[in-house]
Amino acid sequence: MKLIFIYILFVIGGLLCIHASWLPAKAWLSQQLISYSWHQSIDQQKLYRKKVAIKPWPWADTFPIAELSFKRIEKDIVVLNGGDPTTLAFSAGAIAPFNLANHTSAFVVAGHNDSHFSFLEDVIMKDVISMTDQYGKSQLYQVEAIDIIDASSGQLPIVTNNSSLILITCYPFSSVGNNTNERYVITAKLI
Template structure:
């Protein structure tokens, strides 16, 4: 039996290890891209069928609205719920403020380093469109941008006001920090 010299085994071994590392590194971006495609598809199916369509069969959530920021040319499908598994895939509407076309505010939370990373570009008087599962849109205008301390629990939410409130962690430039501050955008119904 002939034994291969160590030099002949190094090249194929390094090639296999390098390939496995590349696959591992591309897994998370590929999963993120695919989840956004599935969420978008389930939103379009929700509009077409006018019923709750989960993005994947084992999902704990479903799309309930779409936010459009015309000046920024951004669109974002909003999922139902504010739990970590929902926020990992998109922004989420937080119960009990998760009803579109209500007399209560519609409150949406998202991560500052992913789906809501652009909120620092939103400016006063910007117009935001909120589409519901029936394809009906409402326009909101940004009227306040605040930075609040989350530990005090004093978020500017009035329960009898039909505003749109967007919340993310703050500051934007240091996503590794475990900040207790929240960036809160309040937009009034036009």
């Protein structure tokens, strides 16, 4: 009887460990799949000379469209297409209609401050951000403004007719939960 009780406790403990490791394992795997699909997209684009959208997994509602590199803080992040909650659960997302990496309009990227964009609090004025688009073309941006904006009005001040990179996350970074109306907005200009 005592041996059966120990066996049951061992099985329950094992199941609890597996359950506890499920989310971190899923998060790690999704980042690997996103990175792989990003590199596959770039390779396919170079091979066929046209934009190729490769989903990270077959049932994904999104695909990678850019990669941001922050050299000073040694951080790279693949940006997915879209700003819906499903996309933002896996990475930062480029928000339509500002999701075209070109020289004529702003490129707006949002992310969660407790996960994929938590490093934004380490970005400082004059930092250089490299953005590689779906065609493998790199552009350099320099941070020119860091603002904290009240988003309760429903409008964020985004200039649509310039070639800036705008990064948005909730503020403050150390807040528990997402019940804040403030947004941390980094604006970088094309250099």
